[in-house]
Amino acid sequence: MRFIFRRLLRIVARFVLTLVVITVLLYGSVMLTPAETRATLYMPKNTSPRMTEEKWQELLEKMIERYELNAPFHVQYLHWLGRLVQGNWGYSPTLQEDVFSVIIRRTPATAELTLLAFLIFIPLGLLSGVVAASKKNRAPDHAFRLAAFVATSLPPMIFAILLMVIFYIDLYWFAPGRLGTALQPLVSSAEFKQYTGFLTIDGLLNHVPQVSVDALRHLAMPALTLAIAQWSILGRLTRALVIEESQQEYVAAARARGLPERKVMWNHALRNALPPLITNSMLSAATMLTGIFVVEILFNIPGVSSIAVKSMAYVPDAPAALGFAIYSVVVVLLLMSVLDLIQVWADPRLRWSS
Amino acid sequence: MRARSRFFKRGQNYLGIFLVASFILVALAAPLLSPNDPENPGPVKIVGNTRKLVPQPPSDLAPLGTLPNQASVFHALVWGTRSALGFGILVTLCAALIGTLIGAVGAYFGGWLDHFLMWLSDTFLTFPVIAAIVVIQQLVTIFLHNLGIYFDYWGVPMVWQNGSISAVTPPIAAMIDRLQSIDPVLIAFILFSWMYYARVMNASMRRVKQMDYVLAARASGVPARRIIFRYMLPNAITPVIVLASRDIGAIVVLQTTFSFIGIGKTSPWSMVLTLGKDWMFAPKGLTTYWWVFFPVTLALVLFGIAWNLVGDSLNEALNPRSPAG
Numbered sequence: 001m002r003f004i005f006r007r008l009l010r011i012v013a014r015f016v017l018t019l020v021v022i023t024v025l026l027y028g029s030v031m032l033t034p035a036e037t038r039a040t041l042y043m044p045k046n047t048s049p050r051m052t053e054e055k056w057q058e059l060l061e062k063m064i065e066r067y068e069l070n071a072p073f074h075v076q077y078l079h080w081l082g083r084l085v086q087g088n089w090g091y092s093p094t095l096q097e098d099v100f101s102v103i104i105r106r107t108p109a110t111a112e113l114t115l116l117a118f119l120i121f122i123p124l125g126l127l128s129g130v131v132a133a134s135k136k137n138r139a140p141d142h143a144f145r146l147a148a149f150v151a152t153s154l155p156p157m158i159f160a161i162l163l164m165v166i167f168y169i170d171l172y173w174f175a176p177g178r179l180g181t182a183l184q185p186l187v188s189s190a191e192f193k194q195y196t197g198f199l200t201i202d203g204l205l206n207h208v209p210q211v212s213v214d215a216l217r218h219l220a221m222p223a224l225t226l227a228i229a230q231w232s233i234l235g236r237l238t239r240a241l242v243i244e245e246s247q248q249e250y251v252a253a254a255r256a257r258g259l260p261e262r263k264v265m266w267n268h269a270l271r272n273a274l275p276p277l278i279t280n281s282m283l284s285a286a287t288m289l290t291g292i293f294v295v296e297i298l299f300n301i302p303g304v305s306s307i308a309v310k311s312m313a314y315v316p317d318a319p320a321a322l323g324f325a326i327y328s329v330v331v332v333l334l335l336m337s338v339l340d341l342i343q344v345w346a347d348p349r350l351r352w353s354s
Numbered sequence: 355m356r357a358r359s360r361f362f363k364r365g366q367n368y369l370g371i372f373l374v375a376s377f378i379l380v381a382l383a384a385p386l387l388s389p390n391d392p393e394n395p396g397p398v399k400i401v402g403n404t405r406k407l408v409p410q411p412p413s414d415l416a417p418l419g420t421l422p423n424q425a426s427v428f429h430a431l432v433w434g435t436r437s438a439l440g441f442g443i444l445v446t447l448c449a450a451l452i453g454t455l456i457g458a459v460g461a462y463f464g465g466w467l468d469h470f471l472m473w474l475s476d477t478f479l480t481f482p483v484i485a486a487i488v489v490i491q492q493l494v495t496i497f498l499h500n501l502g503i504y505f506d507y508w509g510v511p512m513v514w515q516n517g518s519i520s521a522v523t524p525p526i527a528a529m530i531d532r533l534q535s536i537d538p539v540l541i542a543f544i545l546f547s548w549m550y551y552a553r554v555m556n557a558s559m560r561r562v563k564q565m566d567y568v569l570a571a572r573a574s575g576v577p578a579r580r581i582i583f584r585y586m587l588p589n590a591i592t593p594v595i596v597l598a599s600r601d602i603g604a605i606v607v608l609q610t611t612f613s614f615i616g617i618g619k620t621s622p623w624s625m626v627l628t629l630g631k632d633w634m635f636a637p638k639g640l641t642t643y644w645w646v647f648f649p650v651t652l653a654l655v656l657f658g659i660a661w662n663l664v665g666d667s668l669n670e671a672l673n674p675r676s677p678a679g
Contacts, residue, residue, distance in 0.1 A: 018476075018477050021477050022477065022480070022481065026489065029489065029493060032493065032497075033493070033496045033500065034500055036500075037500070149658070149659045149662055149663075150655055150659070152604070152607075152658060153603060153607055153654065153655045153656075153657065153658020153659050153662070154607075154651075154654075154658075155607050155610055155611045155614070155654055157611055157614045157631075158627070158647070161634055161635075161647070162640075164635070165634060165635060165639070165640055283479055283550070283553075285480075286479060286480055286481060286483070286546075287482070287483075289482045289484075290482045290483050290484045293482075293484050294484070294611055294612070294615065297615045298615060305484075308484060308485070308488045309615075309616070311488055311491075311492060312488060312491055312616065312617055314495050314498070314504070315495065315504075316495050316496045316499040317492065318492060321488045321489050321491075321492035324485055325486075325488065328481070328482045328484070328485040329480050329481055329482075332480045332481075332482060333480055336480070
């Protein structure tokens with residue numbers, strides 16, 4: 001018990017410390033800009049999108065004065081950090097809305113896609129990796145390696161376009177976006193209660209299963225695109241680690257005891273390959289998030305990435321850019337923390353040392 | 355020399371080397387394979403009648419057909435190889451250099467310095483590249499905006515001064531050009547891929563540090579710089595080389611993807627896909643207008659596979675105990 005507590009403490013400490021460093025760097029980069037730019041980070045939550053130029057300037061001046069935007073770095077940083085913690089992430093001129101509420105509203109779409117992709121690629125990746133490893137240098141292994149090579153090198157947009165041509169234009173099974181236009185009014189109406197924000201689950205909870213079906217139709221292509229890319233990474237890593245483990249003596253011992261090969265591979269080799277697998281996944285959590293955003297943009301899903309796309313135009317919008325960056329880091333850190341907790345279960349050695 | 359004989363043992367290793375060599379050859383011989391239009395050099399070479407708005411099939415002028423704006427696909431493919439290879443190698447070299455240095459210094463000196471450097475690289479690992487690109491692009495934009503420069507509907511820079519709009523003066527236009535030629539993707543890729551090299555190098559250097567010949571060198575008073583660069587690096591660098599060769603392919607694929615969705619500068623390969631994508635959606639477009647996407651896709655996939663194969667082969671040859679991943 002004490003051990004779990006200490007581990008949790010370490011995870012929380014890493015979370016907070018990393019976030020502090022990242023925010024210091026981000027605010028440091030904004031310090032290169034004049035005070036008027038920084039003032040946009042402090043706009044009140046209910047800023048009106050329609051405002052005359054004079055009123056806007058007046059507001060900026062007021063913000064500069066109230067938050068001491070000409071003061072030294074640490075004073076400003078602490079002000080800003082305090083507001084971040086309270087959920088005031090600034091008003092974005094391009095989104096014409098408060099950044100934090102936009103992010104919160106769009107998170108479920110991204111999370112739904114990600115979870116569905118997880119459900120596809122994690123079992124597939126582990127399965128194909130273990131099978132390829134146990135048939136090393138034979139036909140299944142070669143087939144797997146070729147497929148994984150192509151999947152890693154195939155740019156997601158090509159796969160996305162092929163899927164859309166076949167399943168959207170020719171067969172009309174699936175569609176891009178998040179929901180068909182016919183169901184849009186129903187979902188945005190007050191009768192449709194938002195329980196989880198996931199349309200697939202909310203549809204069932206609201207007793208309108210056609211919403212769930214339609215949401216799945218729209219999720220299928222992006223989830224597949226995302227899963228293919230992640231599958232190749234996970235599968236190759238699993239294969240390499242399981243091959244490494246299967247050269248260990250305990251595997252030979254398990255075989256000598258007469259255990260069936262399937263058991264040797266899954267319960268012994270893969271079980272011991274899990275800790276390094278989890279460590280590697282932690283290291284590539286940020287890369288995976290980038291992949292998720294790319295797929296979202298390709299399929300026009302109204303998720304968090306649309307904030308990034310809007311702020312890519314040559315229009316100054318520091319709150320949106322910073323908000324997006326901080327949000328991304330928080331998500332990566334959350335992923336890492338979850339993996340860290342799984343690691344405690346996967347690697348019993350951790351429970352005695354440290 | 356056993357590494358070399360191991361390397362040439364398997365056919366697969368030849369395939370990777372052959373593919374990489376052909377990409378390098380195409381990149382070097384680009385002016386011979388597809389000469390530039392002298393009046394309008396660059397990856398876009400207009401051939402034929404621009405009033406035709408439909409991609410034209412392969413012909414003598416354009417061996418792989420044309421895009422809807424009558425630019426030759428072959429030309430973009432050949433010159434795109436050059437920019438893709440350049441981008442991949444530049445990013446990988448910079449990232450590997452930074453990472454190697456940080457990893458090596460940390461491992462050699464150990465103690466708080468090592469802790470700090472590895473903690474720093476872990477911190478960088480939590481930052482997704484796409485967020486870095488967004489922030490860098492915003493900083494450039496804000497900088498321009500504060501000079502009173504903004505971009506009109508067609509992307510033409512204009513100056514807002516004392517309540518009136520005017521075109522920018524040549525020196526400012528040149529500065530804007532220079533600022534916009536900074537590819538946020540390039541910078542973000544370098545800034546956020548050195549950590550992997552640092553980690554690998556750090557682990558490898560720690561292993562080498564325990565070896566007797568390094569202890570002997572330290573005991574006999576060889577300066578630290580010499581020990582790091584002449585004694586330890588050559589023995590610790592192999593995993594970095596493996597990682598770097600695998601990375602080149604992945605980086606180019608990612609850059610093309612970003613470029614396709616409108617992030618960062620347009621690369622010739624992604625330009626072909628961007629212009630051609632509408633024709634893939636045409637009825638029977640995949641078979642009728644195959645040249646707008648197939649050559650570039652094949653090039654990209656082969657590029658990725660080639661560098662991955664080279665990485666695997668190097669791994670097997672230099673590091674025989676670990677299995678190819």
